[in-house]
Amino acid sequence: MEFKKIGEVKDLEPHGQFSRWIDGHDILVYRFEGGIKALSNICRHFGGPVGFHKMREGRFTCLWHNFQYRAKDGSCLDHPGLALREYKVKVEGDSILVELVEESQ
């Protein structure tokens, strides 16, 4: 399980979220219920930026076509089968790391 650095805790300010590309992944990192979570930032509809707008009422709204996703688990309110992938997150000091590849079970 290799974790890669996606950013730093200060990147979450001032909006409580940020997104960044790393190794072919666009990842949305955000504060949620006292912790830090990460979802794919690539909307499964047409590929738009899920985290363009600041999260409101526990949801992200993709800029391009307004698809909504729950911050809790990445599930899609508009199309139940199109949940965003969740990334495992580790915080080491000021660094936020995510796991891009998960070992198959």
Added chain:
Amino acid sequence: MATLYSKIEQEMDCPKEIVIWNYWDHEHIVGTHYKHYESVRIRAEKDNWCFSERYVKLPFIKFMLTTRNFAYLESPFLMKSFHIGKMGLVLEQDFHFKDIGQDRCLVTLENRIEVPGAFKFLEPFFKKMTTRWFYATWNEDHPMRLRRWKVWKLGFRDFTGIDYINQKTAKPAGRESENRLYPIELPVPKSTRIRQEGYTRPFSESIEVGYELPPLP
């Protein structure tokens, strides 16, 4: 009668097919352009033509107005569009698309509107107004097109996503270099009731975090 005319050219770092997809993706009008458009409705659509209504606030006019638009793709190189506004005014637009190199295209827009001859003096204002509107929407479409092209090259499939992301596996080496052409497929698949009821933006104001942060050093 007199014709007011303006011409605008702009290069884009993606194939022309991405630009065409962007123009024919009517649902993005109240997404990407949410600050300008309140709602859009497709009244009729088939293959290479579309008739739609938009409720829009133009940047230089302080109120909302309804426009009707008929557009058709005459070829992969030419799209014609007619905006029908109040008082019978018809804005005719010719969009020319030309590939000018690897992942690069040129968009040329010609605007024409017929007015009584006495109003020819308004042409400078017409040029300024159409140029300003072109860039107001172009600046919002530009990152959208670049991103669409980027995710496409990574293997993105509509209503699915990217395989290695969904499956949590390693990105195939050289994925971005694979020759995956972008097709023109009209009409663009819909995810809303834009044809039946129209599609309204969920909000007019937002705190924008924006597109992604720069890569880590």
